[in-house]
Amino acid sequence: xxxxxxxxQLLRFMLPYRRYWxxxxxxxxxxxxxxxxxxxxxRLVIDNGFVAGSVSQLNQSILLLVAMAVxxxxxxFIRFYLVSWLGERVTADIRRxxxxxxxxxxxxxxxxxxxxxxxSRLTTDTTLLQSIIGSSFSMALRSAVxxxxxxxxxxxxxxxxxxxxxxxxxxxxxxxxxxxRKVRKLARQSQDSxxxxxxxxxxxxxxxxxxxxxxxxxxxxxxxxxxxDSAFRVAQHRIRQRAMLMAMVILLVFGALSGMLWxxxxxxxxxTMSAGELGAFVFYAxxxxxxxxxxxxxxxxxxxxxxxxxxxxxxxxxxxxxxxPEENALMNSALAxxxxxxxxxALDQQDAPVAATLPAELSLSxxxxxxxxxxxxxxxxxLSLTFKEGAITALVGxxxxxxxxxxxxxxxxxxxxxxxVRFASQDLREFNPWDLRQQIALVSQQPALFTAxxxxxxxxxxxxxxxxxxxxxxxxxxxHEFIERLPQGYHSDLGEQGVRLSGGQKQRVAIARAILNxxxxxxxxxxxxxxxxxxxxxxxxxxxxxxxxxxTVIIAHxxxxxxxxxxxxxxxxxxxxxxxxxxxxxxxxxxxxxxxQLQFKHDGQTAVxxx
Numbered sequence: 001x002x003x004x005x006x007x008x009q010l011l012r013f014m015l016p017y018r019r020y021w022x023x024x025x026x027x028x029x030x031x032x033x034x035x036x037x038x039x040x041x042x043r044l045v046i047d048n049g050f051v052a053g054s055v056s057q058l059n060q061s062i063l064l065l066v067a068m069a070v071x072x073x074x075x076x077f078i079r080f081y082l083v084s085w086l087g088e089r090v091t092a093d094i095r096r097x098x099x100x101x102x103x104x105x106x107x108x109x110x111x112x113x114x115x116x117x118x119x120s121r122l123t124t125d126t127t128l129l130q131s132i133i134g135s136s137f138s139m140a141l142r143s144a145v146x147x148x149x150x151x152x153x154x155x156x157x158x159x160x161x162x163x164x165x166x167x168x169x170x171x172x173x174x175x176x177x178x179x180x181r182k183v184r185k186l187a188r189q190s191q192d193s194x195x196x197x198x199x200x201x202x203x204x205x206x207x208x209x210x211x212x213x214x215x216x217x218x219x220x221x222x223x224x225x226x227x228x229d230s231a232f233r234v235a236q237h238r239i240r241q242r243a244m245l246m247a248m249v250i251l252l253v254f255g256a257l258s259g260m261l262w263x264x265x266x267x268x269x270x271x272t273m274s275a276g277e278l279g280a281f282v283f284y285a286x287x288x289x290x291x292x293x294x295x296x297x298x299x300x301x302x303x304x305x306x307x308x309x310x311x312x313x314x315x316x317x318x319x320x321x322x323x324x325p326e327e328n329a330l331m332n333s334a335l336a337x338x339x340x341x342x343x344x345x346a347l348d349q350q351d352a353p354v355a356a357t358l359p360a361e362l363s364l365s366x367x368x369x370x371x372x373x374x375x376x377x378x379x380x381x382x383l384s385l386t387f388k389e390g391a392i393t394a395l396v397g398x399x400x401x402x403x404x405x406x407x408x409x410x411x412x413x414x415x416x417x418x419x420x421v422r423f424a425s426q427d428l429r430e431f432n433p434w435d436l437r438q439q440i441a442l443v444s445q446q447p448a449l450f451t452a453x454x455x456x457x458x459x460x461x462x463x464x465x466x467x468x469x470x471x472x473x474x475x476x477x478x479x480h481e482f483i484e485r486l487p488q489g490y491h492s493d494l495g496e497q498g499v500r501l502s503g504g505q506k507q508r509v510a511i512a513r514a515i516l517n518x519x520x521x522x523x524x525x526x527x528x529x530x531x532x533x534x535x536x537x538x539x540x541x542x543x544x545x546x547x548x549x550x551x552t553v554i555i556a557h558x559x560x561x562x563x564x565x566x567x568x569x570x571x572x573x574x575x576x577x578x579x580x581x582x583x584x585x586x587x588x589x590x591x592x593x594x595x596x597q598l599q600f601k602h603d604g605q606t607a608v609x610x611x
Contacts, residue, residue, distance in 0.1 A: 087134020147291030449498030
């Protein structure tokens with residue numbers, strides 16, 4: 001992405017606040033005018049006060065300077081407030097826009113982009129951007145305006161001395177351009193290295209129990225130290241380049257000033273220039289010097305802003321592979337060159353099916369699928385399955401057979417490379433993903449809880465549920481008793497990822513959530529696997545009630561939980577090996593018989609006795 005296009009995208013977020021920018025610019029021009037006028041006040045103080053020896057004129061000149069200082073202070077307050085407000089507002093808009101886009105991206109995006117790096121972009125990069133828009137950008141504009149005005153006043157005051165100053169400008173701009181490019185590149189690398197540090201630390205903290213149980217604290221500390229040192233070396237290189245840039249600019253600027261003072265001093269001594277004119281000229285020259293120095297310093301910050309903006313815009317411009325029919329219609333309409341085609345697309349959009357009006361039946365037809373991160377490793381091959389409305393279907397098989405992948409496709413987290421996944425008789429691609437997922441409740445093997453209280457976690461997915469409905473769902477999931485024992489009951493905070501609950505308690509809260517959502521299709525990834533025997537029995541009773549009249553698909557690792565399923569599908573290496581009931585599969589499927597023998601033998605009973 002070019003620097004110009006990056007800044008263009010940034011300006012897109014600033015456009016809605018034109019009034020604030022106009023106000024800030026007016027205040028900026030006002031204060032710049034006052035600053036330049038102070039130079040003339042200095043000339044009056046020297047010529048009419050000091051040189052002329054007039055006390056009254058000195059008093060008038062000083063009062064004029066004080067009045068201009070008051071006006072400049074007021075203008076500075078307005079400018080600083082408006083620009084700082086804009087920095088906060090624009091950054092908040094960018095942060096929200098990036099998050100809104102990221103939260104809708106397809107799951108495969110997160111296979112190749114670490115969550116810690118994404119968080120770094122949302123926090124570190126946006127904070128940097130806020131500081132630059134609200135401070136550095138304002139300083140750059142102020143310096144640019146005052147420096148330009150001071151250069152004009154230099155020529156008005158004395159042309160010969162002005163030419164000396166102007167001759168040094170190219171020498172000053174040259175290092176800014178040369179080192180500025182290096183700083184921009186290093187700024188991007190620095191932000192990436194900071195993201196790596198955050199990602200590593202976040203992962204280690206999330207897995208703290210594993211780290212400590214394997215006594216790997218020292219190893220993690222060393223590894224984190226390596227990441228920190230790497231980030232420091234990149235930052236050190238960037239700081240060195242910026243320091244060299246600033247040093248060279250200061251040297252060149254004050255070298256030009258020294259030459260100007262030498263020539264101007266001769267003119268004052270020879271009487272061709274008044275002391276007041278030289279004083280005013282020195283004042284303007286100092287403004288130019290400080291302005292150029294500020295620009296050289298801020299230029300490095302602006303380069304960092306470009307790097308941070310590039311990283312944020314990459315997330316903002318990322319497109320999901322899973323698109324709704326409406327999005328596809330809009331894309332096709334954009335490519336269409338005639339009105340009739342656009343009308344056809346609009347009709348297609350209106351005809352998109354509504355999942356809630358169709359039978360809750362799912363099917364896969366000759367599906368071939370590879371995960372994007374593993375393109376050479378088939379996850380499903382020529383898979384055909386039907387999940388009938390109101391029936392209970394269990395998926396069994398060894399690890400890696402493709403059972404979880406079926407769930408991923410049913411929820412349309414991915415689309416198959418070949419074949420079709422259907423809801424009723426309609427391809428899932430014809431549905432809005434949100435509409436489709438409104439029909440499905442998922443209870444995974446590793447329940448996902450959020451940093452919130454019990455009520456909010458159970459209510460997740462149905463925000464309008466009353467507290468009484470939440471409690472009823474918890475009772476149905478046999479979670480009410482342990483919830484009541486928590487310090488604040490249903491209002492107890494569960495900590496990050498529900499860390500304050502046991503595995504079985506987390507599972508029951510997740511099941512209560514599914515019960516409350518009351519969806520027509522249930523996807524259960526061995527929902528009772530984390531429970532003890534007593535809790536499993538209670539939850540199994542709740543699930544039996546919940547599954548009545550609903551289309552249910554169960555990933556079963558414990559065959560004892562699916563003995564009475566309407567259909568059991570045996571899978572291996574992404575294919576369907578056999579289907580049937582428990583009794584028939586014991587006779588027809590060697591794989592199922594072997595799995596049953598191993599499990600029920602371990603439980604102290606035979607597969608036949610378990611029926």
